[in-house]
Amino acid sequence: MKFIPILFVVLISFTNSFSQTLKKYPIGNSGCSFYTYCETKFTVEKSSDSSSVYTGECTNADVSYGVICVKLLHPFDDLGMAEDVMISYVDFLKESFGITKSAGYGKGHRLNNNENTRGILDYWQDKELDNWKIKAWTDGKFIGFVYAYSKKELPEAKVNVLLDGFRLPGM
Numbered sequence: 001m002k003f004i005p006i007l008f009v010v011l012i013s014f015t016n017s018f019s020q021t022l023k024k025y026p027i028g029n030s031g032c033s034f035y036t037y038c039e040t041k042f043t044v045e046k047s048s049d050s051s052s053v054y055t056g057e058c059t060n061a062d063v064s065y066g067v068i069c070v071k072l073l074h075p076f077d078d079l080g081m082a083e084d085v086m087i088s089y090v091d092f093l094k095e096s097f098g099i100t101k102s103a104g105y106g107k108g109h110r111l112n113n114n115e116n117t118r119g120i121l122d123y124w125q126d127k128e129l130d131n132w133k134i135k136a137w138t139d140g141k142f143i144g145f146v147y148a149y150s151k152k153e154l155p156e157a158k159v160n161v162l163l164d165g166f167r168l169p170g171m
Contacts, residue, residue, distance in 0.1 A: 022161060027069045028054040032142060035165030036065045037158065049073055063150040065162055068093070070143040082140040083107075083118040089143055090120065090136050099132070101125040111137045111164070112171060121163070124149075135163040142168055 026033045028042040030052065038058035045053050051073040057066035070089065076082035087105065094102065102124050109119030117139050124132035132149040133156075144166040148159040 022165075024165075024167075025056075027056065027067060030054050030069050030071050030142070031169030032069045032071075032144060033167045034067050034144070034146060034162070035167075036067075036162055037061075037063075038065065040065075040067070062152055063148055063154065063159075065148050066146070067166065068143075068145040069166075070145075072141055072143065076140040079116070079118050079138075079140055082138045083120075086118065086136050086138040086143045087120065090122075090134070090145060093145060094124065097124075097132075098127040099124045100127050109135065109137075111139075111166065111168065114139075114171070116140075117168070133159050133163065135166070137166050137168070139168050144168070 022035050022037060024033055024035050025040050028044050032054075036058065038060040040056040040058045042054050042056040047053050047070065052071040054069040055066070057064055059065070076085065090105075103122055106121040109121060111117040111119055117137055119135055119137045121135050124134065126132065126149070130149045130151055131154055132147055133154055134145065134147040136146070137144040146163050146166045148154055148162055
C-alpha cells in the first residue's frame with residue numbers, strides 16, 4: 001500500500017520535468033522583458049538610425065520563440081505615427097525572414113489593455129514552409145516584435161501567452 005503514494009510522487013515529478021515552464025526574461029538592458037518557454041540570450045546592435053535593437057530566440061519542443069525589441073532613438077508622441085513606423089518595421093522583417101504568405105495585419109490590439117500602446121497580429125508562412133504567428137507592439141518609445149514559428153501546427157494557447165507576454169518598461 002505504501003508503494004502507490006511513492007509511485008504517484010515519482011510519476012508527478014517525471015511529468016513535471018517535461019512540461020514547458022513560462023518564465024520572464026529581461027531583454028538585455030532595454031528595460032523591456034517578455035515571457036517565454038526557454039532561456040533566451042540576447043544580442044544588441046544599432047539600426048541605420050542608431051536605435052538600439054535587441055534580438056533573442058530559443059527553441060523548445062520543435063517551436064522557435066523569439067523577440068526583437070527596438071529602443072527608438074527618436075520616440076513618437078503620436079501613437080498613430082508610431083504604429084505606422086512599427087508596421088514599416090514589421091514589413092522589413094517580413095522580407096528579411098523570407099515570408100511568402102501573410103494573412104494580413106489585424107490592428108487594434110492594446111498591450112495589457114493600455115490605451116497608450118498599439119499592436120498588430122499576423123499569421124505568416126515562410127519559404128521553408130514554417131508556420132509563424134507574430135505580434136508587434138509600440139508605445140512610441142519602443143517597438144516589440146514577438147514571434148513563434150514551427151514546421152508543425154503552432155500550439156495556439158502557448159503562443160498567445162508568449163505574444164501577449166511582451167512588457168514595456170514600467171509595465
